[in-house]
Amino acid sequence: PSILYSIENNNCINDPFNKLLPENSIYINRVLILCSDLDDNDNNFSNYELSLLDALKQDSLILLIGEAGIGKSYELKKLYDTYVESNIYYPIFISIRDNTLESIYEKIKKYGNYSNSKKALYIFDGLDEVEPESRNEFVKLIRTNFTKTNNKTAIISTRENFAIEISDFKKYRLQEVSDTDIKNYNIENGVSIDDFDDMLNELNCQSILKVPFYLSSLINAFQCKKTNSTKVDIMEFLVLSRISSDIEKYDTTIDLKKIEYILLLKLQEIAFIMQLIKEYSLPNKIYQQLVRSDIRELIKYFGAFSYRTDQDAWEFEHNNFREYLAAKYLNQLSFNYIINVITYDETSSKLRPSWLNVVAYLLPMQNNSNLIDWLINTAPDSIYYFVLDKITNLEKKSLLIKILTDSSNKQLPIYKLYNARKLGRYFQSKDTTEYILSQLNTNNNYYVTSNILHILREYNMFYNLESELKTVILNNISNYNNDEYIIMISIEILTNAFINDLAPLADELFKLLVNNKSGIVCSALFDLLIDAGVVDKYIDFIIDSITTNTKIFEIINIENRIALAFTQIKSSKSINSIIELYCSKKTILGLTNKPVIFSTVCEKATEIYNQGEHDILMIMTDCFITMATKVERQNCQLIKEFFVSTRTLPTAFHDILSRELEVDTLMITLEFIMDETLVEILVDKFLHDDIICSYFFIKYKISVKKMQQSCG
Secondary structure, three states, X not given: OOOOOOOOOOOOEOOOOOOOOOOOOOOXXXXXXXXXXXXXXXXXXXXXXXXXXXXXXXXXXXXEEEOOOOOHHHHHHHXXXXXXXXXXXXXXXXXXXXOOHHHHHHHHHHHOOEEOOEEEEEEEEOHHHOOHHHHHHHHHHHHHHXXXXXXOEEEEEEEHHHOOOOOOOEEEEEOOOOHHHHHHHHHXXXXXXXXXXXXXXXXXXXXXXXXXXHHHHHHHHHHOOOOOXXXXXXXXXXXXXXXXXXXXXXXXXXXXXXXXXXXXXHHHHHHHHHHHOOOOOEEHHXXXXXXXXXXXXXXXXXOOEEEEOOOOEEEEOOHHHXXXXXXXXXXXXXXXXXXXXXXXXXXXXXXXXXXXXXXXHHHHHOOOOHHHHHHHHHOHHHHOOOOOOOOOHHHHXXXXXXXXXXXXXXXXXXXXXXXXXXXXXXXXXXXXHHHHHHHHHHOOOHHHHHHXXXXXXXXXXXXXXXXXXXXXXXXXXXHOXXXXXXXXXXXXXXXXXXXXXXXXXXXXXXXXXXXXXXXXXXXXXXXXHHHHOOOHHHHHHXXXXXXXXXXXXXXXXXXXXXXXXXXXXXXHHHHHHHHHHHOOOOOOOOOOOXXXXXXXXXXXXXXXXXXXXOOHHHHHHHHHHHHHHOOOHXXXXXXXXXXXXXXXXXXXXXXXXXXXOOHHHHHHHHHHHOOHHHXXXXXXXXXXXXXXXXXXXXXHHHHHHHHHHHOO
């Protein structure tokens, strides 16, 4: 169990001075979403997107999950490279399969929490790529050495279907790349956008572009004039391209062309056996038993399957190569044999998680519908893992009805039984959308309604049914006006459907929900108002919500959303309303100790002043006095930064001195605003026998003298 194999090349445990990615790498900025603790449901994620760097700022222990080929390893290597030359972290990249538990433990002991005066950042890649026993042993090691209380920082990557709960580790999901990212990536690779889009429309394979592995593969296929429509075709292209490259490379050494077919068959057999015995690196001893010496001599020329001297083992260049070739081998076997291999229970109805990707490659290879029919009838909870051209819209509709009925009969949310995100993407078609809307319109069952909304939430195309969708969704909001989660999901669905024209939708939903005091509903409305760009119009509602609704501050990241709303403010009236709110003598509910919000307010005030709205200076001065009276030092410092950046500090100081403030108020206000640039003004007041200023001048002089003495 202590031996952990790896397919990473030259990344055992890296010397933290060498970058892992080539300098000319084309990088797509990726985003994550935090897995919500709501109902302890692993498939339920927040809709707040952030980068891996930002995720590390709020959570020091992270489990990064995602599908095969989504770019987890690349993202971790990019993280490593980011911090190699920084003063923030000392990054330690550890490919789990490359190391024994002992070597990993020694590194943890060696570096501890800090190294070279920098905080150690442990980056563990590939938890899913080790056999189960080693995986469990590694998790035990992590649970023992990484907790919130011992102040360590670590991130672990794993495929989504191999994710394991690890105490104190927050689960983040690496999102698919966006359409904009794909377009920019194509441009940087010199791909003609129009020609590429024409090819995608013709082949109907847009969905796989969201996964970086297939994106780069398809671009490569496109550039090589070998366009393909399925993952199987792409893998076929990649494998054959690699073999062709090797044949050309070694043409003066050996004639590989003659044995290309035999080589492929043997690699399929090896891949199948590796998958069967759960060895992601094949020990050399087993390899020699499986393969004749003359074939071994030929295989060494194939670059996608190579020998690792440090591990004394053989590995495929990428997991997808092994899974694809294993599927090619499996495709030659009988249906009953296939079912016995890919299931693990006595009734042969439960798919082995480790075979999901192999089955995804296998299904399009099949010449009959036996396997598809078996999946639909026996394992519908796994069918949506696969993109299948062979399943008709009628069969999809039948499968959807079966899934909805199953959830309803069990009276469980659909995400407790299935992956709602994958369901939404899989059943996204005009036929199923029309069926779903008809069910929402006529069905009064709560679970049916909730489950359909969870599916619709994942749609990114509505087939010109947006008007019908809005009518049905608004009707459901009225019917479930006390269910905050139904309303929240409904708002998200409508936002996705009307993303290019949100202002009218915001007006309509605001009228419907303005009196709803649920923190979740208010937060969802905030997001809609921000996306619609109508914050100025509804500033009074936002202010009222954050000052009177205690529930809203129970929402994750609500402070960041409020700050984001304030950054959209364009009118001086709106910013004045917010600043006057802070000038209130009472403690403002929900805003105390929220520096990110007030910092944004001050930045907008600076922006408005620089645009010529100089009346805001008096309001900021009033606010400073109020904050000083409340002894809110951090907010006073933020306002003082406004004075400095707008070059109005002397003006504000004069204003404060000229006001008839109570002595205690004036003294503490002067204490907070005073610095050496204002001494001349204070001296002038002292020389003109201003009693209060004379007293403060003496106090200030004494404090400066004490400070100078303490500094030597």
